[in-house]
Amino acid sequence: MAIKKQQRSRSGVPLWHGRFDRSPAGLTQSFVESLSFDRRLYKHDIAGSIAHARMLKSAKLISASELKAIERGLKAIAKRIESGTFRFKTADEDIHMAVEGELTRQIGEPGKKLHTARSRNDQVALDLRLYLRDAVDNELLGAITSLQYAFLNLAEREGFIPMPGFTHLQHAQPILAAATLLASIEQLERDRERLLDCRRRIDVCPLGAAALAGTTLPINRNQVARELGFAQICRNSLDAVSDRDFAVEFVFDLAMIAMHLSRWAEDWVIWSSPEFNFVLLDQAHCTGSSIMPQKRNPDVLELIRGKTGGVYGKLLALLTMLKGLPGTYNRDLQEDKRGVFEAYDMVLASLTISADLVAASHLNPEAMARQLSEGFLEATGLAEYLVRRGTPFRQAHRLVGQIVAHCEKKGKKLIDLSLGELRQFSDNIRSDVHKVLDPSQLVKSYRSEGSAGTKEISSQLRHWHTVLASRS
Amino acid sequence: MAIKKQQRSRSGVPLWHGRFDRSPAGLTQSFVESLSFDRRLYKHDIAGSIAHARMLKSAKLISASELKAIERGLKAIAKRIESGTFRFKTADEDIHMAVEGELTRQIGEPGKKLHTARSRNDQVALDLRLYLRDAVDNELLGAITSLQYAFLNLAEREGFIPMPGFTHLQHAQPILAAATLLASIEQLERDRERLLDCRRRIDVCPLGAAALAGTTLPINRNQVARELGFAQICRNSLDAVSDRDFAVEFVFDLAMIAMHLSRWAEDWVIWSSPEFNFVLLDQAHCTGSSIMPQKRNPDVLELIRGKTGGVYGKLLALLTMLKGLPGTYNRDLQEDKRGVFEAYDMVLASLTISADLVAASHLNPEAMARQLSEGFLEATGLAEYLVRRGTPFRQAHRLVGQIVAHCEKKGKKLIDLSLGELRQFSDNIRSDVHKVLDPSQLVKSYRSEGSAGTKEISSQLRHWHTVLASRS
Amino acid sequence: MAIKKQQRSRSGVPLWHGRFDRSPAGLTQSFVESLSFDRRLYKHDIAGSIAHARMLKSAKLISASELKAIERGLKAIAKRIESGTFRFKTADEDIHMAVEGELTRQIGEPGKKLHTARSRNDQVALDLRLYLRDAVDNELLGAITSLQYAFLNLAEREGFIPMPGFTHLQHAQPILAAATLLASIEQLERDRERLLDCRRRIDVCPLGAAALAGTTLPINRNQVARELGFAQICRNSLDAVSDRDFAVEFVFDLAMIAMHLSRWAEDWVIWSSPEFNFVLLDQAHCTGSSIMPQKRNPDVLELIRGKTGGVYGKLLALLTMLKGLPGTYNRDLQEDKRGVFEAYDMVLASLTISADLVAASHLNPEAMARQLSEGFLEATGLAEYLVRRGTPFRQAHRLVGQIVAHCEKKGKKLIDLSLGELRQFSDNIRSDVHKVLDPSQLVKSYRSEGSAGTKEISSQLRHWHTVLASRS
Amino acid sequence: MAIKKQQRSRSGVPLWHGRFDRSPAGLTQSFVESLSFDRRLYKHDIAGSIAHARMLKSAKLISASELKAIERGLKAIAKRIESGTFRFKTADEDIHMAVEGELTRQIGEPGKKLHTARSRNDQVALDLRLYLRDAVDNELLGAITSLQYAFLNLAEREGFIPMPGFTHLQHAQPILAAATLLASIEQLERDRERLLDCRRRIDVCPLGAAALAGTTLPINRNQVARELGFAQICRNSLDAVSDRDFAVEFVFDLAMIAMHLSRWAEDWVIWSSPEFNFVLLDQAHCTGSSIMPQKRNPDVLELIRGKTGGVYGKLLALLTMLKGLPGTYNRDLQEDKRGVFEAYDMVLASLTISADLVAASHLNPEAMARQLSEGFLEATGLAEYLVRRGTPFRQAHRLVGQIVAHCEKKGKKLIDLSLGELRQFSDNIRSDVHKVLDPSQLVKSYRSEGSAGTKEISSQLRHWHTVLASRS
Numbered sequence A, B, C, D: 001m002a003i004k005k006q007q008r009s010r011s012g013v014p015l016w017h018g019r020f021d022r023s024p025a026g027l028t029q030s031f032v033e034s035l036s037f038d039r040r041l042y043k044h045d046i047a048g049s050i051a052h053a054r055m056l057k058s059a060k061l062i063s064a065s066e067l068k069a070i071e072r073g074l075k076a077i078a079k080r081i082e083s084g085t086f087r088f089k090t091a092d093e094d095i096h097m098a099v100e101g102e103l104t105r106q107i108g109e110p111g112k113k114l115h116t117a118r119s120r121n122d123q124v125a126l127d128l129r130l131y132l133r134d135a136v137d138n139e140l141l142g143a144i145t146s147l148q149y150a151f152l153n154l155a156e157r158e159g160f161i162p163m164p165g166f167t168h169l170q171h172a173q174p175i176l177a178a179a180t181l182l183a184s185i186e187q188l189e190r191d192r193e194r195l196l197d198c199r200r201r202i203d204v205c206p207l208g209a210a211a212l213a214g215t216t217l218p219i220n221r222n223q224v225a226r227e228l229g230f231a232q233i234c235r236n237s238l239d240a241v242s243d244r245d246f247a248v249e250f251v252f253d254l255a256m257i258a259m260h261l262s263r264w265a266e267d268w269v270i271w272s273s274p275e276f277n278f279v280l281l282d283q284a285h286c287t288g289s290s291i292m293p294q295k296r297n298p299d300v301l302e303l304i305r306g307k308t309g310g311v312y313g314k315l316l317a318l319l320t321m322l323k324g325l326p327g328t329y330n331r332d333l334q335e336d337k338r339g340v341f342e343a344y345d346m347v348l349a350s351l352t353i354s355a356d357l358v359a360a361s362h363l364n365p366e367a368m369a370r371q372l373s374e375g376f377l378e379a380t381g382l383a384e385y386l387v388r389r390g391t392p393f394r395q396a397h398r399l400v401g402q403i404v405a406h407c408e409k410k411g412k413k414l415i416d417l418s419l420g421e422l423r424q425f426s427d428n429i430r431s432d433v434h435k436v437l438d439p440s441q442l443v444k445s446y447r448s449e450g451s452a453g454t455k456e457i458s459s460q461l462r463h464w465h466t467v468l469a470s471r472s
Helices: A026-032 A035-058 A064-083 A095-107 A109-113 A120-158 A178-202 A221-227 A237-242 A245-272 A299-322 A331-359 A365-372 A379-388 A393-410 A419-423 A431-437 A454-469 B026-032 B035-058 B064-083 B095-107 B109-113 B120-158 B178-202 B221-227 B237-242 B245-272 B299-322 B331-359 B365-372 B379-388 B393-410 B419-423 B431-437 B454-469 C026-032 C035-058 C064-083 C095-107 C109-113 C120-158 C178-202 C221-227 C237-242 C245-272 C299-322 C331-359 C365-372 C379-388 C393-410 C419-423 C431-437 C454-469 D026-032 D035-058 D064-083 D095-107 D109-113 D120-158 D178-202 D221-227 D237-242 D245-272 D299-322 D331-359 D365-372 D379-388 D393-410 D419-423 D431-437 D454-469
Strands: A162-167 A170-176 B162-167 B170-176 C162-167 C170-176 D162-167 D170-176
Touching: A026 B299, A026 B331, A035 A064, A035 A095, A035 A120, A035 A221, A035 A331, A064 A095, A064 A109, A095 A109, A095 A120, A109 D393, A120 A178, A120 A237, A120 A245, A120 A331, A120 A454, A162 A365, A170 A178, A170 A379, A178 A245, A178 A454, A178 D178, A178 D237, A178 D245, A237 D178, A245 A299, A245 A331, A245 D178, A245 D245, A245 D299, A299 A331, A299 B026, A299 B299, A299 B331, A299 C299, A299 D245, A299 D299, A331 B026, A331 B299, A379 A393, A379 A431, A393 D109, A419 A431, B035 B064, B035 B095, B035 B120, B035 B221, B035 B331, B064 B095, B064 B109, B095 B109, B095 B120, B109 C393, B120 B178, B120 B237, B120 B245, B120 B331, B120 B454, B162 B365, B170 B178, B170 B379, B178 B245, B178 B454, B178 C178, B178 C237, B178 C245, B237 C178, B245 B299, B245 B331, B245 C178, B245 C245, B245 C299, B299 B331, B299 C245, B299 C299, B299 D299, B379 B393, B379 B431, B393 C109, B419 B431, C026 D299, C026 D331, C035 C064, C035 C095, C035 C120, C035 C221, C035 C331, C064 C095, C064 C109, C095 C109, C095 C120, C120 C178, C120 C237, C120 C245, C120 C331, C120 C454, C162 C365, C170 C178, C170 C379, C178 C245, C178 C454, C245 C299, C245 C331, C299 C331, C299 D026, C299 D299, C299 D331, C331 D026, C331 D299, C379 C393, C379 C431, C419 C431, D035 D064, D035 D095, D035 D120, D035 D221, D035 D331, D064 D095, D064 D109, D095 D109, D095 D120, D120 D178, D120 D237, D120 D245, D120 D331, D120 D454, D162 D365, D170 D178, D170 D379, D178 D245, D178 D454, D245 D299, D245 D331, D299 D331, D379 D393, D379 D431, D419 D431
Parallel strands: none
Antiparallel strands: A162 A170, B162 B170, C162 C170, D162 D170
């Protein structure tokens, strides 16, 4: 944020200023503060502090009544933040100090014991891990499944229509429209798996690493970890305060989601053009033009595509931040949260609105059917016909190439050719050839596992039904 | 931003909804809105609208009294936004609609004529260009000069002390400390030049390109451009609404500034370590530790370094957004402003606090002097001595290598060697050799233009004094 | 490259090993060598050495006959490299050592004096600057102009046909096809300007900065600079060996070119689809399919688009390399050349083949014409008609929106509406309205500067003819 | 590569040219070819073809004798490529065509049947998956383990010495040197886990997806997958030819390795400076200076750090390539291999040489010990002492802050203070306090799990011994 003159005055003194004989200028304060963006960690910060206090009590570093005061105090603060009545002060610098400072103002002495045997270095790592575990468990996995359902429902409802399958944005072979929607489900499934893998690396408790070296006090890190539901604790205290792998990996997983959404959005933007007209978007996901009264622009799809760069940028911001950074904790790490939060917000919003948009969209079978006769979609089917009749594939490929060239010269489609014309190219062609020259018949004859025809698409739909149903 | 349920309710109907028979869902509204970040364009949006209205009047598309109402209405809105009494509504979607909508609510019919012969496509391009021209002229150039002054002042005040010059973070040759500060001034000067070059590409007026095709109405684009102080108008209307080169280039220029600051910050972070102790930071630019009471951490320098990734990320966000984007205007372009504004805020803040920090810092001549005797800094001086006495350079280089190896074996410094010892390696060495074996003398004998010794550093200081003085 | 076992054996001893008592392992040698990619600098390295040697002679650091031997020796080496008879050895590590080592093997003693008062730190900076100046002057500017010509020629030859202008990939307003080609020329013109700006920052001579501190020898840096045609010398020796701004800026300029090409390629890939069919590519720029005999894929356009990422990646590589790098020279900088060379090769190849492709392509006026009647392209023209007759723009916009909705309900085009039907919406509509309801007429009535209609497009064509002609 | 005129002539006709009536220009051929970089896939391409042929035979699409001819022919080609006697021709465009074309030249008709029921689209996806699975299994996992061993051995051999632990590059608390090496092992362990996770997504067989739609021929995809050792087959044929997730994830995993190496290299570059002198590098991993005879530069570490940008760049290149790319196969995807191969080469080389370098390096206990008395490393220990005696942590923190300030004013160390002086600050201080004021004693008293003191470090060493031993 731009530094404004009025921000230079300060309204409080940070807690760690016991030794400094003069207060930091407001300029520094506004430059170094993270409270403006890390306040969203408050719930996890407080949960971590309660678990920490309970352990301190077990370790006899605080008394039962001190624990009680701390717990009650922290819960009250949580409630005030939740309800919007807590007043954050920039002078508190970060969420940790904002909470602990207020706690001490409220409950006195016991509050001063809360930070025993911990540092903000391990505390912030803890908070971020708790936050991201929540983000995966309670938001992202669900949003992914919802979008998969939306694709699945559209595939079932409207997907059993033949359309031109594209490679290089050129007509390639006829496919069932559902095949394209099922491909998106596959991509999202890998996104889900990656998040679950990342979750294993998030789910490790750093608390107790303190500043970097651990502590001489008799704490019990495993107790805290158990209390907070972690699968394990960080094995090395220097690594514990230094490690942001889980955050970078999380943002990478988001970048992959964004990439997948951008490819689907691109397809549908193209399909929404009047020239294609393959997909009909709901008006709720389009906007008009301030100058052209007739426009119905696929703005939501465009923004999904456009935000991809923002997510990539966050990934590269984190990687750059960490490049060549000396070991353990350096203040540079504070910038990690900006990247993580913004990328998360963007991708979660994109996933959510995508599910909405897909649910409200329709395919346009007439437009797809119109294009089936363009571009010799049935050429590969014809080559495979020849192969079945014994022509080596390369020769069949060449022959069909010549037949297509012949059609182009004559301005004909393959299906328009007489058997006689066809047999000029190969004796292997018989009267049954016309079955493979109709694209809407051809999609019924794909046989290979996973192929884009009737039988295999049905099988994929059943598969996803079972899988997605098992998640709810 | 995360989409919250409460954001789904809408408080108004966007202006362009004449044709749609049902209102967009709140989800879409919060996904597509840019008002939350483009409102900072308000001043430039209003300035652009006033210039546009004046031209409409010249073109007889509005009357004198309509112009008067529009001007008065827009200025009143500007004042309300400035004073914080204007209430933005998400339903207005962007700053353009927020301003125009309010204008029409205030002044009625004439407000409905303001958007004649323009589109949001050319309007937003105009606003961003005006904003960035301001950012360069009124903020960045000044912030760069201030930081250059801070380096210059420190160089003059404390820079005439010898220190080890490093390459590969190893001792290389003795230099004057000022040389390092002057190197930073050079970097910033190139940053300044790049911004001025970019400014030429910012300073082109897109207004009148309308949606993409221009207009059949008798407007005068040159009049608007003159009114707003532009050097020229965009020559092609499709390009005018499509072009974001100026914004990407602006962010690239910021990335280069961030890179330069990160290199200087890295040097000073290392120099602040107890092992080096070459630079003494003011307490106002350090912070303490929540666990270690003795710490004085160079947090400001670390954050300057850490923010570099954020700025790079914005550059890549913009480049990614534009990759493969179809021509003219697509809604993806809306995301440009996020990148531009955040990168600008980060870099302007970093420049500003850097000037403050440099002004409050001191070099530590004792620590630098202590290190002068480490690492055979005078070896190159000795090799050049031999060259002056006729030894071919490669041979001199090899001889001095052997002398250094000899010193290492004996645990001696070069200056500890007797003339006899030295002459075992080369007859070319005479009694005057000891002049080149004292690093603090050596810095007086550098002769080449731009070198890091007394004479040339003085000349550089004079140069920068003249140049910087001419800017204020 | 992957380190193979056989690479661990060495075939020579690097020149700088006077002091080391044991030779570096082959592993290190293959890891640190740059000869495999910096050998392409040979011409500029040798030119720099000759200029340096001439200066050494003027400074009496070498004799006239030594200079003669050096010049002759270097020119002989250049000739051998050119003809492919020079044998590079990895043990020489880089092009500088490869050339200097061979020189000394050929001419003996004088060769050992060539490296007087210079270091590889300033030498490599010099070579890269000379190389990039050449790349701009002799390759890139020409390749840009050629591509601009290709667009201009196509615009003149085939561009005066009306087509749907798109925003959001939706039909917006009718435009002349030439307008899209002229927009590409504008983008390339900015690319050209950026390269020329960058060239000013390339065109500064670092030689004489030596390792970092300059030298005690009586050299004349300005003489070398003049000899090599540089506009000025680097003012600060530390900055001279540290600065890679010019290389990063060069790659950024390439990234912008790649981005522009990717946008045009995207448009044309879409236009090449059977659904659009707006552009007809030459077979020489398409390839077939290994399985589908009928395919004609726009592979060249796709690869131009696909290489964009590679160029962006190189930009990020350079920026990351420099982030947080300590001042002056660090070996990391060696990696700069990989990025610069590969990005340059990719962009130069893309520019070159693009010119070829555009020259061999044709627009398809029939397909464009067919689409003119889709999507109410003339709606804005109708709104402007109403404005000219006194309807406030916002009201006109709303009215036309209603008319379009009426058409959609009735399955009609605007031009199909009777005057009576039209006048139900506004009394302002008269019998002359039908002139604005024909897209191919509408393109004749755009009036604003730079607009996409007949008059302004003609003027743009004239402009570019004059400008491009002045360059040859 | 730059397109040279001589490259425009062609030496052969690509296989797929049955239909085209004129041959592509050499310019196109050199622009679209990938043979120059995909030839390294030859082994995997041939293995895939053999498995495919065996399945074709099972499916009765080829005969037993045809299979025999194909197998023999392919193995002979593999041998010729291995031995360097195979002559690649650019006209073959890619490794697939180079192999199949030569096969047909050698064995005639049966060769023309090999491409039955497959496309280059699924074939290249197969090859890349096989290649990357090999890269993980046979190269990267081993290289990671080797480097972990090198760190472990150094930690055991020399790591039980106290040194200043740093945060913010400032002295924080005393730690055992081994703790820093063990932190690197942790990072590498996560890198290993990520690669294994990625491997699961690599290990899916795409063959049989053909161009995008599957095939009407009676193939058996599961048979091919089993033959090649794949865990499963791609479920959706469109996704199979479109998916490059595994490649991007692979490069991301490499980027994380590069990032980790860059952080360690940064530490060690700093530790190699004369000011620190904490680590002593072997001469084999340093290089000298061409001008400064005394230099011993940590070039290998710098290049490891410097290459990080290159790897990040490849990640961005892939992500950018995929952004907004339409579904299924587009030629852009060809560029994926550049990024994957170069990133892989860089990271594998860095891992390999890092293990070498660590094995040959030594820590410098004297230099570390010298620094132990700087920077009040024992302050936290003192605060924890007070906590153990009942002082609330925040108060203890403040008190120690005051004691440190007192020391600074008096120019004393903490250990120099008399008990009387200390007790002026707190009655809680007793005569046993001096045990915590000696850093080399303090490292023995860290108690928390994973901390940087004697007991926990020993336990970590044991852990890693067991784990790493189980891998060989």
